[in-house]
Structures are given as C-alpha cells and as structure tokens.
Amino acid sequence: MSDRIFGLILTALALALFASATQLESPFFADPVGPKTFPMLIAGAALLSALVMISLPDQEPNWPNFLTLKKLGLALLVLVFYALTLKPLGFLLPTALASAILSFQISPKLVGSVATGIGLSAGLFFIFKFGLGLSLFPFPRVLFG
C-alpha cells in the first residue's frame, strides 16, 4: 500500500514536472533541444517507473508505531526550530536546547541529556569558532546590536 501511495505521489510530481516544462518558452536563439526536452524525458521516465511501482508494490515496510512517530515528529520540530533560531538567537542557546532534546529522544535520561546539551554547545562552539574560525555569534545578536 505504501508503495502505491508513494507511486501516486510520484506520478503527480512527474505530471507536474512535465506540465511545468511545457510552459517553458524556448527563446528563438535556443539550441535544437531547448530547455524543456530533458526535463520532459525525466518526467516520462519517472512516470513509467512510478506506474511500475504502483502495479508491482513490494512488501509493506515496517512503519514506526504511533509512539515512535511522535518522537520522530518532535525531532523534526527540533531541527526546524534549530534551523530558524540559529541565526537570530546565536549559537549557544539553540544548540544546547536542540542537542539536549535530541539526546533525550535517544536515551531518556534527564541529567545526561542536559549535560550533552551543555557540553556539545560549548565544545562545538570552541571548535567552530577558534579551531575552524567560523564567524559564529555566541549570544542573541539583539543584545549586542
């Protein structure tokens, strides 16, 4: 079933790619192939293999159960949070928070996770800032203007 659903998604993507390619207008000075042919070929190949995937699905994969899915969702949220806050909040705080939460996901021990968060945040900051010379701001930039 999963294979079929994914195959359907890919079919839609392939059709979208194809449709979007036909919208491209070749400039008059373009080469004989132009900017749309190759994407259309890819769309065709994708469509074909997606149809095979729909008609001959493999065994159902072991999807994670609800509890694990919740954990994965939280991990995803943490990564998105990290991506969004790394710049405005500076390096130390988001890194400590994100790595502590991720660590807790893998091994749910409060003290260990907090230690991991603080240790990674401080340790990596020193390596990145002084070892590799990256321009990282340790604290929120607003505080320093």
Added chain:
Amino acid sequence: MEIIDNLILGFSVALTITTLSLAIAGCVLGTIIGALPGLGPSNGVAILIPLAFSLELDATQALVLMTSVYYGAMYGGRISSILLNIPGDEPAMMTTLDGYPMAKKGRAGDALVLSGVASFVGAFLATIGLMLLAPILARVAFYFGPAEYFALYLLAFCTLGGIGAENQAKSAIAVCLGLGISMIGVDNSTGMTRFTGGNLHLYDGVDFLVAIVGLFAVTEIFVFIESRGRDSAIGVKLGRISIPFRDIFNTRWTMLRGTIVGFFAGVLPGAGASLGSFLAYMSEKSLAKNKDTFGTGDVRGVAAPEAGNNAAAGGALVPMLTLGVPGSGTTAVLLALLMTLNITPGPLLFNERPEVVWGLIATLLIANFVLLILNVPLVKLFTKILQVPASFLLPGVAMISFVGIYSLSGSHFDLLLMTGFGVLGFTLRKLKIPAVPVILGILLGGHMEVSLRRAMVLSDGDWTYLFHSYISIGLWIAAIVGFVAPIFLRSYLKKPDFPGKEYDS
C-alpha cells in the same frame, strides 16, 4: 617513464608538512567515522566538506583531507563489525559474517589485526592500480564527445540502479528524483529559470551539499531515533593484541584475490565498495574446498571482504577522477567536493592539473601506511570510540551538519531544505528506495543535460547522433545490460541476512 616523473611530482606535493598533516588528520578522523556504527564514509565525508571549506584549503589539500577520511572510514568500518556485530558502514557488512564469530571465539584481537592487514593489502594495491589504470582511462576519455558522455552518465545510473538495488523501478525512481531536482534553478544555456515555483532561494538551484548532508546525515538521525534500543549489541571483550602471523600468511592469496575482485567491482561506474566486498567474499567461499567453516569465524571470511572493500574504494576513484562519474555513494560525495572546488574531473584534469591528481595518488600511498599503523598497533584506541553513547554522538552529528551547511550559505532556507531532505531520505529508506542514485542524479543531472544538448547542437537535432560511435553504442549496450541483467541474476546474487540490512553507502 612517465609514471615515475608523475610520481615524483606527486610526492613533491605530498611530502609537505601541510599535506602530510592533513592526510594524517584525515586518516584518524576517517577511522573514527568508519568505526562508529551508523556513521558511514559517505555520511562522514559529507558533513566534513563544509568544514573543510571553512579551513580555506586549496584544491589539492581539500581533496587529500577528504580522500584520507574516505580511506580511513573504509579501514575503520570493520571495527564495529567485528566487535559489535554491527557494520560500521555498509561495505563492512560482509565482515560481520566471519569477523564477529571469530571475535566470540576469543580471537577478537586476531580478527582486527588480520582484517587491518587485509585492508592495507587491498587499499595499497588498489592505489597502485589507480595509478596505472587512471592515466590510460583518461587517454581513452579524450575520445569522448557529448554523445559518449550522455551514454556514460546513463550507464552510471543504470549500473547503480541495476546492481545496487533490489527493485529496478525503485532505483529508476530514485534517479529520476535526483535528475528532477537538478533541473531546478537557472538553465545555463538560455538563462531562464526553471521549476523554482517563484521561490527566490531556488534560483541558484538546490545546492548538492545541502541535499547530500540532508539525505545522509539528517536521515541517519531519524533512523537512529526510530531504531533506538533495537540495536542492542553485546560487545565482545578485546584481550591483548598480538599479530597472528600464521593467519596472515595463510590468507595471502585470499587477500590478493579479494583485492583483484574488489578493485574491478569498484572501477565499474555505479557499483562501489559494497559490491566489492560482497563479490570478494562470495568468490572466496565458492573457491574454498571446505565451505562449512565460512560463517563460523573462518579467517578467509575476514580477509577476503576487507581486502575487497578497500580495493573497491580505491577502484571507485578511477571513474570519478578520469570520467567524472562516481563509482559509489562516497565517491559521489567526493565528486561534489571537486565540483564545489571548481575542478572538473575528466581527462583534462590529468593534463592541466597533474599536481592535483598525482599529489592525491602520492598522498594515498603514504596514507595507507599511516592507516596500517593506526589500524594494527593502535587499533585498541579506536575500539574505545565504540563506547561513546549514541545519545551524545547523534546530537553532535546533527549540530555539526547544521553548522557546516550554515557556514556555507548563512541562510536558514538551506537548513530547512536540508531537514526536508532528511525527511525525504527517511521515507525513501523505509520504502527501500536507495538514496545514492538521488544524489548521483542531483550531481550529474546538469552535466547530462548539457551533453545531450551539445550533442544535438553538433548533429543539428538528429537524435541518431547519440549512437554515432562504437564507444557510445558500447556504453548504451552496457547500460541496458547493467540495468536488466540483475533482474535475472538476482537469485544468484541473493545476499545473506545481516543484522541491520538497511545501511547504504
């Protein structure tokens, strides 16, 4: 003797303090990365690339550092295979079959030393093979026009999809996904933007480093969280380490055979180290008179796959350097490194930048001796690394990946995109769709389109031009055979069951 002159040039590059220390640092880092279960060579090289840029190394130095990491990871992969029964990376999977039983019999030290020596034999001879074969192939590649390159890229996708995967349609889908993603952004020959959906961030296209780190490192974080607790490995105690001279002597032909099989498996575009170790193990087993001992801690079952996997790692550099077509996931990552450094691999590289190629080869020859020392007398140090808890390691990997990509672009959009690739990679892993063809597609898509369009310009739109030379016809046939033949060979190439079979390299 051209080779000797070239080697002298190479060693003059390699024997500088900077290059040597980079090589040694790369070997140490690589062995650590290889030893850590779940953090494979492609992963490790991928997260280190952005950091290498921040060191502002020149092309040769960056390449030396990363290739040493690559070689080191190939050596180190066996450590957790033997001690934990968890392959440190996918090519080391075959080593679990006899390495772990051997360790359980109390011969863990012997297994580590023997496999270290086998790794050295494989990698060292393969580096010599690279030295001899690459210039020849580079000369052949001079006859390649756009039509031949188009067929060659197709061949790489087909063999990667055919041999590597269990389901041809799924590999094809993976390739198409990658090619489709590579189309996003400005079309270089007409200057128009394609498939960006109006998003300004996508005008430059999807940076392949973002895709690679997302698909490898971020995916690994999700996989790790999901599988937490399932990999309950029981470690084997490591006693004193002595050198099992008799075993090494007795497996000398095994190592040589493994090296040859592995090297050629590696040279095949798209096949790579996993195939090398697999074929080396299987051919050794079929040659052996007493097959029953395989799987119960046979020394040949330890020596063959390790020689094969490291030889394939060297072999995989041949098509990457001479043709710009990577032979495996990790060489795809190395190709990404080259492309970011503005170096176009191919025959011209050998003529115009000989110091890069020969400096690299000379450094690899030296690196192998460094790795032999690290992996035989000092192997005990690296076994300590296995005790680093995952709850510390994985967040560390995540943060390093994010900061690495952030240091390249400084935009949160790339970080979000990378997270998106991580989710995609996890979904693909669950559906058993290989991720390596996606990366190869993203890397090579642009080149493939350019060669198609150049070929059509040359022929003025005549599509039969794609088959105009014997080389291109040969490549097309090889591509079709490489894609279709594994369907029929599948019953022969059935892989044994492994602990944690889902790794990809």
